[in-house]
Amino acid sequence: QVRLVESGGGFVQAGGSLRLSCAASGSIFSPNIMGWYRQAPGKQRELVATITSGDNTNYASSVRDRVTISRDKAKNTVYLQMNSLKLEDTGVYYCNLKELLSRRDSWGQGTQVTVSS
Numbered sequence: 054q055v056r057l058v059e060s061g062g063g064f065v066q067a068g069g070s071l072r073l074s075c076a077a078s079g080s081i082f083s084p085n086i087m088g089w090y091r092q093a094p095g096k097q098r099e100l101v102a103t104i105t106s107g108d109n110t111n112y113a114s115s116v117r118d119r120v121t122i123s124r125d126k127a128k129n130t131v132y133l134q135m136n137s138l139k140l141e142d143t144g145v146y147y148c149n150l151k152e153l154l155s156r157r158d159s160w161g162q163g164t165q166v167t168v169s170s
Contacts, residue, residue, distance in 0.1 A: 055079040055159040057148045062164030065138055069168075073133040075148030075161055086151045087124055087131040091166070093144040101146070102133060116142075138168045 061073040073089065088103030088111075102112045102122040110122055116135070124131040131148065148161035 055081055055150055055152075055157070057150060057159055057161035059146065059148045059161045059164040061133075062146060062166045064167045064169060067138060067140055067168055067170050069138050070134070070136045071138065071166060073135070073146055073148075073164060073166075075131045075133075077129040077131075077148075077150055077159075081129060081150065082152050082154060084153045086149075086153070088149045088151075089122065089131075089133045090147045090149055091142075091144040092147070092163075093141070096144075098147065103149075104131060135166075138166075140168050140170060142166060143168045 056078045057075055059075045065071050083106040085106045086103050089101040090098050091101050092098040100113050102120055104110045104122045104124050119137045121134040145163040146166050147163045150159045
């Protein structure tokens with residue numbers, strides 16, 4: 054069983070930065086895609102960014118110029134560096150791991166990001 058633990062959320066003023074981390078533990082198989090999703094109050098969960106086990110990245114258009122996803126394979130950890138944060142970036146940020154051969158889809162418990170004016 055895979056366990057994903059997010060950290061790094063919190064309160065930040067608009068224009069500020071945050072770095073989220075997601076540590077994965079358990080038996081994890083490649084190829085896989087790790088990513089970050091977010092859910093704002095009253096809205097559906099949406100993609101923020103993903104990174105494959107081959108280090109290919111994908112970003113939502115709303116964050117593309119402000120966010121960088123990276124991963125440390127030795128630590129099974131994925132990071133989300135968010136800069137120039139906006140009020141609309143507020144939400145619960147979830148880490149996700151998709152193992153492509155087994156189709157196993159794992160989620161973390163989420164970390165709250167609140168951007169204030």
